[in-house]
Amino acid sequence: MRARVLVRPKAGILDPQGQAVERALPALGFSGVRNVHVGRLIELDVEDPERLPEMCDRLLTNPLIEDWEIVE
Amino acid sequence: MKFGVVRFPGSCDDIDALQAAARVADAVLLWHADRDLQGVDAVIVPGGFSYGDYLRVGAIARFAPVMAEVEEFARDGGPVLGICNGFQVLCEAGLLPGALLPNVSLKFIFRQVELEVVRAEGPFTGLCDVGQRLSIPVKHTTGRYYAPPEELARMQAAGQVLLRYAPGHNPNGSLRDIAGVCNQRGNVFGLMPHPEHAVDPLGGSTDGLRIFESMRAHVEQHVLA
Numbered sequence A: 001m002r003a004r005v006l007v008r009p010k011a012g013i014l015d016p017q018g019q020a021v022e023r024a025l026p027a028l029g030f031s032g033v034r035n036v037h038v039g040r041l042i043e044l045d046v047e048d049p050e051r052l053p054e055m056c057d058r059l060l061t062n063p064l065i066e067d068w069e070i071v072e
Numbered sequence B: 001m002k003f004g005v006v007r008f009p010g011s012c013d014d015i016d017a018l019q020a021a022a023r024v025a026d027a028v029l030l031w032h033a034d035r036d037l038q039g040v041d042a043v044i045v046p047g048g049f050s051y052g053d054y055l056r057v058g059a060i061a062r063f064a065p066v067m068a069e070v071e072e073f074a075r076d077g078g079p080v081l082g083i084c085n086g087f088q089v090l091c092e093a094g095l096l097p098g099a100l101l102p103n104v105s106l107k108f109i110f111r112q113v114e115l116e117v118v119r120a121e122g123p124f125t126g127l128c129d130v131g132q133r134l135s136i137p138v139k140h141t142t143g144r145y146y147a148p149p150e151e152l153a154r155m156q157a158a159g160q161v162l163l164r165y166a167p168g169h170n171p172n173g174s175l176r177d178i179a180g181v182c183n184q185r186g187n188v189f190g191l192m193p194h195p196e197h198a199v200d201p202l203g204g205s206t207d208g209l210r211i212f213e214s215m216r217a218h219v220e221q222h223v224l225a
Helices: A016-027 A049-060 B014-022 B065-075 B085-092 B149-157 B209-222
Strands: A002-009 A040-045 A066-071 B002-007 B026-031 B042-045 B080-083 B099-101 B109-117 B133-140 B144-146 B161-165 B178-182 B188-191
Touching (some): A049 A066, B002 B065, B014 B026, B042 B065, B042 B085, B080 B085, B085 B099, B144 B178
Parallel strands (some): B002 B026, B002 B042, B080 B188
Antiparallel strands (some): A002 A040, B099 B144, B109 B133, B178 B188
């Protein structure tokens, strides 16, 4: 199975990367954009998708600072 | 007394750490793929870019064969010092609380900073004084210390914050100006500044030696005595 894991910075933790993007957009004329956060997308082929949550918790993400979500 | 300095693929401060430790005691390199700590009395996980820092800083290195031995050594109460990338590795391994996030500036920072000793006892700061200033360089992109608020309060109450950046010297946005923390038991310590780069008068400061000397004093008093 082709799996995709969305990784997001946990809410409430300062996200300077998102802030930098948010500040850059108005410079190009894109106004009215708020709450920008930058995460990661991990794509992988897995034989046993049931093991994905464990992979996410133990290696793919650091649950202390990131939230993850499996998208089909 | 013998220090062991771990060398991962991508370590770059291993030799400086080795030479700094060798100023106060014997010191050997420990190869990442070996499951042998060579009978050392203290372990140093040095700075660098272990395994390329792929995925997240320190995330892959924690699974190196030598780290299983380091974890067992730490569980038995052996002193383990993590510097910069070593601090990140120890956090990823769960040997230390919290995590290191990208600097607020998103920039690589390389400069001398002033640290304040918050706690002057135990294996790593035993020869310091509370409130003493240490001048030690930082050089990192991912050094913003983070732990959840309730965990931070608990750590501070438990005396796990050993070093903080002096007022005006926090280079990376670390919460509560934290520069270095230890585990609950006090035998595992991680810090972002590089004490191994502050051991020779030529470098402008020898304050980093205090950390290595404290470790030697601790081992000589509590382990070898």
